[in-house]
Amino acid sequence: MAVSSAPGKVYLFGEHAVVYGEPAVPCAIERRARVGVEQRSDNKLRIHAEDLSLDGFTVEYAGGANDRPDIDASESLLNAAMGYIDSAIEQVRDVTDEGDVGFDVTIESDIPLGAGLGSSAAVAVAAIDAGTRELGTTLETDELADRAYRTEHEVQSGQASRADTFCSATGGAVRVEGEDCRSLEAPDLPIVVGFDGGAGDTGKLVAGVRELRDEYGFAADTVDAIGDVVRNGEQALADGDVEELGRLMDFNHGLLSALGVSSRSLDSMVWAARDAGAHGAKLTGAGGGGCIVALDPTDETETALSYTPGCEDAFRAALAETGVERLE
Numbered sequence: 012m013a014v015s016s017a018p019g020k021v022y023l024f025g026e027h028a029v030v031y032g033e034p035a036v037p038c039a040i041e042r043r044a045r046v047g048v049e050q051r052s053d054n055k056l057r058i059h060a061e062d063l064s065l066d067g068f069t070v071e072y073a074g075g076a077n078d079r080p081d082i083d084a085s086e087s088l089l090n091a092a093m094g095y096i097d098s099a100i101e102q103v104r105d106v107t108d109e110g111d112v113g114f115d116v117t118i119e120s121d122i123p124l125g126a127g128l129g130s131s132a133a134v135a136v137a138a139i140d141a142g143t144r145e146l147g148t149t150l151e152t153d154e155l156a157d158r159a160y161r162t163e164h165e166v167q168s169g170q171a172s173r174a175d176t177f178c179s180a181t182g183g184a185v186r187v188e189g190e191d192c193r194s195l196e197a198p199d200l201p202i203v204v205g206f207d208g209g210a211g212d213t214g215k216l217v218a219g220v221r222e223l224r225d226e227y228g229f230a231a232d233t234v235d236a237i238g239d240v241v242r243n244g245e246q247a248l249a250d251g252d253v254e255e256l257g258r259l260m261d262f263n264h265g266l267l268s269a270l271g272v273s274s275r276s277l278d279s280m281v282w283a284a285r286d287a288g289a290h291g292a293k294l295t296g297a298g299g300g301g302c303i304v305a306l307d308p309t310d311e312t313e314t315a316l317s318y319t320p321g322c323e324d325a326f327r328a329a330l331a332e333t334g335v336e337r338l339e
């Protein structure tokens with residue numbers, strides 16, 4: 012058996028706009044998904060997912076889009092178990108040229124699902140890394156990131172950026188613009204996360220932004236404006252200017268909100284953080300529900316969030332310096 016882990020992430024700037032070629036700056040955080048992969052003697056796939064928001068469960072099936080496991084579980088639970096993992100295993104089969112090989116896959120994750128902290132990218136990166144190593148191939152980080160990107164691209168119906176997967180594979184703060192992916196020097200940022208207990212569907216939210224952008228010139232301008240915020244944000248990051256970073260995060264949230272991807276609970280957590288004196292706050296990831304990210308070196312934001320109706324969990328997140336980790 013091979014076991015790999017990969018971190019989740021927050022976006023300092025640029026989610027959604029990055030899908031259209033604007034730059035984005037995500038930052039890996041110390042919340043990880045661990046995936047164990049063991050080759051089977053038949054061609055079946057058995058998935059055991061421990062820490063889905065729902066109870067742990069196991070499915071076993073022969074793999075491929077037409078073969079759905081015959082178990083008594085809701086469609087959404089099956090899709091959750093199968094979507095990204097199924098596609099990640101296809102990447103493993105493709106890289107290693109072992110089309111028929113079956114696996115037992117075990118997933119344990121500290122990253123809430125669908126909440127903007129990049130659980131899909133972390134699971135895809137860790138699964139592809141463990142799966143290929145189980146078959147004797149160790150991928151370079153760039154290829155691993157590329158293969159994980161293909162997984163997200165497929166599951167999100169052809170609408171995905173390389174940002175989440177590159178960040179999860181390499182760790183640290185990164186900058187992604189189209190195919191250009193690089194690591195950034197980042198100061199130790201005082202990151203606080205607020206989680207509303209909910210989730211958003213990345214594919215649907217991305218499709219919604221695309222429709223707005225196609226319909227209205229001002230929505231396309233809003234996407235371009237996010238790119239401008241990101242370019243300013245890169246400078247603030249290089250200068251270690253946390254106050255300016257915060258102001259730009261506030262602006263970025265306003266633009267995301269205009270694009271329809273915020274929600275009442277995300278907005279109230281953002282305002283609670285600002286009222287508590289955070290340098291800035293914004294939603295992170297696809298939105299719709301899930302998490303916000305704020306910058307505050309004091310305990311005020313975390314405390315305020317823990318009393319904010321609609322906020323289920325508030326925690327400080329350390330930057331994850333390491334991306335994929337090979338555990339076994």
Ligand SMILES: Nc1ncnc2c1ncn2[C@@H]1O[C@H](COP(=O)(O)OP(=O)(O)OP(=O)(O)O)[C@@H](O)[C@H]1O
Pocket residue numbers: 060061062063090091092093094095096118119120123124125126127128129130131132134175211212213214295296297298
């Ligand atoms: N612990 C897990 N076990 C199995 N599958 C998981 C697990 N965590 C995440 N996934 C997969 O990732 C999907 C959620 O990905 P989605 O892109 O919607 O959200 P996210 O990656 O958490 O947030 P964002 O993309 O906004 O940062 C789940 O439906 C499931 O397919």
Ligand SMILES: C[C@@](O)(CCO)CC(=O)[O-]
Pocket residue numbers: 025026027028029030127129163170171172173174175213217296297
């Ligand atoms: C919304 C989005 O920009 C980030 C999701 O974490 C989608 C993507 O980049 O693939």
Ligand SMILES: [Mg+2]
Pocket residue numbers: 129130131132175213
């Ligand atoms: Mg995702």
